[in-house]
Amino acid sequence: MSGTITIIGLGPGSSGLCTPDATAALEAASDLIGYAPYLDRVPERPHQTRHPSDNRVELDRARHALHLTEAGHHVAVVSSGDAGVFAMASAIFEAIEHGPASWRSLDVTVIPGISAMFAAAARLGAPLGHDFCAISLSDNLKPWPLVRRRLHLAADAGFVIALYNTRSQARPHHLAEALTLLAETLPPDTPVVFATAISRPDEQIEITTLAESRAESADMRTLVLIGTAQTRLIDRPGQAPWLYTPRSVPA
Amino acid sequence: MSGTITIIGLGPGSSGLCTPDATAALEAASDLIGYAPYLDRVPERPHQTRHPSDNRVELDRARHALHLTEAGHHVAVVSSGDAGVFAMASAIFEAIEHGPASWRSLDVTVIPGISAMFAAAARLGAPLGHDFCAISLSDNLKPWPLVRRRLHLAADAGFVIALYNTRSQARPHHLAEALTLLAETLPPDTPVVFATAISRPDEQIEITTLAESRAESADMRTLVLIGTAQTRLIDRPGQAPWLYTPRSVPA
Numbered sequence: 001m002s003g004t005i006t007i008i009g010l011g012p013g014s015s016g017l018c019t020p021d022a023t024a025a026l027e028a029a030s031d032l033i034g035y036a037p038y039l040d041r042v043p044e045r046p047h048q049t050r051h052p053s054d055n056r057v058e059l060d061r062a063r064h065a066l067h068l069t070e071a072g073h074h075v076a077v078v079s080s081g082d083a084g085v086f087a088m089a090s091a092i093f094e095a096i097e098h099g100p101a102s103w104r105s106l107d108v109t110v111i112p113g114i115s116a117m118f119a120a121a122a123r124l125g126a127p128l129g130h131d132f133c134a135i136s137l138s139d140n141l142k143p144w145p146l147v148r149r150r151l152h153l154a155a156d157a158g159f160v161i162a163l164y165n166t167r168s169q170a171r172p173h174h175l176a177e178a179l180t181l182l183a184e185t186l187p188p189d190t191p192v193v194f195a196t197a198i199s200r201p202d203e204q205i206e207i208t209t210l211a212e213s214r215a216e217s218a219d220m221r222t223l224v225l226i227g228t229a230q231t232r233l234i235d236r237p238g239q240a241p242w243l244y245t246p247r248s249v250p251a
Numbered sequence: 252m253s254g255t256i257t258i259i260g261l262g263p264g265s266s267g268l269c270t271p272d273a274t275a276a277l278e279a280a281s282d283l284i285g286y287a288p289y290l291d292r293v294p295e296r297p298h299q300t301r302h303p304s305d306n307r308v309e310l311d312r313a314r315h316a317l318h319l320t321e322a323g324h325h326v327a328v329v330s331s332g333d334a335g336v337f338a339m340a341s342a343i344f345e346a347i348e349h350g351p352a353s354w355r356s357l358d359v360t361v362i363p364g365i366s367a368m369f370a371a372a373a374r375l376g377a378p379l380g381h382d383f384c385a386i387s388l389s390d391n392l393k394p395w396p397l398v399r400r401r402l403h404l405a406a407d408a409g410f411v412i413a414l415y416n417t418r419s420q421a422r423p424h425h426l427a428e429a430l431t432l433l434a435e436t437l438p439p440d441t442p443v444v445f446a447t448a449i450s451r452p453d454e455q456i457e458i459t460t461l462a463e464s465r466a467e468s469a470d471m472r473t474l475v476l477i478g479t480a481q482t483r484l485i486d487r488p489g490q491a492p493w494l495y496t497p498r499s500v501p502a
Contacts, residue, residue: 017270017363018271019270086498089372089377089495090380090381093495094497094498097483104485104488108493110373110374114363118333118366122335122340129335133383133405136381136382141381141498142381146409154404158401159384244340246345247345247392
């Protein structure tokens with residue numbers, strides 16, 4: 001008899017931002033699968049088997065999880081943030097679609113999580129304020145010209161833009177190119193935020209402008225938020241400013 | 252001495268999707284402020300004062316919360332979903348920016364929540380799969396031609412699109428107009444989902460196509476998800492299909 005598979009968003013890092021549903025699913029699992037640094041966030045429990053894996057092997061990891069499920073295990077697949085946002089949920093369903101027909105009968109649950117963009121926004125104030133989008137800068141799975149085109153259209157639309165997968169060894173220059181491209185459409189004083197490891201002990205936030213932003217401020221764990229022409233800083237005595245995007249756009 | 256103000260995202264409805272940080276902040280509050288149906292989701296506690304308000308009075312509600320905070324109260328302002336996504340966080344910071352200078356010294360915390368779009372996506376599979384955007388269809392605060400323009404650019408960019416504030420008495424025809432406009436760019440068989448009251452007892456999900464979608468499927472509480480040309484259904488024996496958007500886009 002087959003088991004169950006639960007695809008879990010752990011949230012950005014702090015246990016206070018991991019939902020009760022996610023915590024319960026982690027406790028009930030016989031097997032934990034995920035990128036090793038994310039698994040490290042889950043408390044150790046007896047009688048659970050951990051299968052840490054490397055980055056960038058999402059489909060292999062998905063198939064491994066589905067084989068274990070079919071063999072009767074209760075599998076938890078963990079992602080940071082939300083499992084459906086540039087994370088494991090899509091890889092699991094891709095594996096199911098192209099896998100054996102029996103996988104379509106498996107008991108699959110997805111538990112959403114607090115995404116990095118929402119955690120970062122909450123720390124800053126309310127920068128997402130109105131319409132927004134999320135774009136991955138990785139060209140592992142889509143052509144770079146398409147990323148450039150989406151950035152251009154998003155800036156033209158006036159979306160607040162959250163950039164995921166901003167930097168890696170394999171693509172050291174993408175973020176710099178993205179910032180240059182956005183500067184062709186957006187004003188130089190558009191607020192830009194580098195948000196790293198939000199809610200974790202090594203949390204770092206840098207608030208700057210498009211003209212002054214430097215791609216070197218980002219590492220593999222950094223989410224970059226690009227404001228709009230309407231996004232505003234509120235200065236505060238003795239503290240970092242708040243950042244928010246008004247709900248209204250003038251005619 | 253002034254108090255504290257915490258702007259809280261309750262998540263989509265079920266307590267299993269409300270974070271421990273949000274629950275702790277609700278317990279610590281002396282005063283609860285929010286749209287009445289959202290306040291109704293918070294368990295009653297002795298010694299707490301509730302200030303339920305009507306819809307569409309966000310700025311009045313924000314100023315009321317800030318006055319109470321300045322007077323020493325510990326105020327929790329509640330939103331459904333995430334507080335920063337078409338919800339109260341932006342209204343609070345707008346009130347602070349245009350209010351007395353003393354409000355800039357207040358102790359303000361924002362606690363993120365599981366947004367409706369992530370809760371709906373998790374129920375369906377992984378429809379957000381790659382780049383996506385969120386657009387409010389309300390023209391209370393921005394001109395309708397701008398909404399139309401953003402819809403057009405988002406479809407052109409190939410974003411999965413989450414539509415918020417899809418229907419109300421004041422704008423019964425916007426959703427129909429949006430669906431017609433999107434059909435000019437997207438293929439007729441593009442998956443469309445009407446997701447209502449996700450994780451609540453009256454949850455309803457309708458999966459259809461752009462060609463067959465009817466605005467009447469939405470009410471005030473309905474999030475509408477529009478897929479891309481890549482979004483796929485996975486048929487299952489005896490159950491609703493899974494919906495996912497592959498992570499990859501062919502060149």
